[in-house]
Amino acid sequence: MVINYPNGKTYTPRKNTSENRSKKDYSFSNRGKTLEDEINETNDYYMQQGTAVIHKKPVPIQVVKVEYPSRSAAVIKEAYYRTASTTDFNGVWQGIHVDFEAKETKNKTSFPLKNIHAHQIGHMRLVAQQKGLTFLIVRFSLINRYFVLPFAPLLDAWEEMGKGGRKSIPFDIFEQNAYEIVPGAYPPIDYLKGVINMISEESGKQ
Template sequence: MVNYPNGSPNIKNNESMISLKKNKISYGDRGMKLENEINQSNEFYLIKEEAVIHKKPTPIQIVKVDYPKRSAAVIKEAYFQKSSTTDYNGIYKGFYLDFDAKETNNIKSFPLKNFHEHQINHMRMCDNQGGIVFTIIKFVKSNELFLLEFKYLKQFWDRMNNNGKKSISKSELQKYGFQIDYKLNPLIPYLEIIKEIIQKEKLNE
């Protein structure tokens, strides 16, 4: 069975929707998967009209479908049409964002094997075009979050390909990345860091 990403919310009344989300988004959600946490955060950003960022749908080819009853269909067999790139993309105040979300059960380091060559190549091309490209990494056991810009991720990736370390240590993430603290709304306030990155880039122009 294949699950498809949820569509965008039908925003008829922003204030009532935001009120509803305040009741649903809480610190008690911290144990959920990173993807769900980001989806929830993106929905809040969308409702507040701060950014339009969505999870990319995974392209699949459906081969076999069963119809146990007239009103329902069950996908029995499907294949990925091509390799996926990154998890999310969208726009924030005129800036294109492209990023991936990764989790690890490791305590002190993030294994680079969690990335694939085609993902790094995609991120490199988006970065070359002037997009804001990054990854959000979650250490599941300690519930710690880090945002790492692609300019540093590619350095660690190239280091690995030159027979160097095959992981990024937590201390390196603390040095080169940004630690994200969970909040109420949005749950993962990663756009606060993106705003800081944009401001730094403007100062360096």
């Protein structure tokens, strides 16, 4: 039986076999996956291991026009964003609310702040005020390096831009203030290791 998503794409069930976890799926020779794909697969791993429950947030849309080319298929022809989205992912880890944005850039020397929106910074600020964990995961795709950037340096860069300062975060800020994630086989990017290091260092400063 063929099942179609509302956008017309065909759904292919994931096989529940060990080959899904093979090195072939996650090797550096198969780097066509987006950062979102890698985080989704990592979150699946966390769920299976009972480590954390973290999901991609659904995009809030208002569907206004749907066509039915056949009884078994529906195609959305027109839809609008109902509200501005907040961050990409949220969930619970060890009783802590985790809320983060994920971005990738082809820039080798800096991360452009145009990739972040004011309402996302505002949302992350509110999460931080409630003692939740909020941060930014950035993939520098051309050099294949990943970082967990705490909210504090992200906010500093955002506020500096608001004062007329530079509109990007230099790469050396990531090397100095972020926590690098080494990609692996399964999970693809174990970002909670970076979060653990971030918490440990912050606790040491108190």
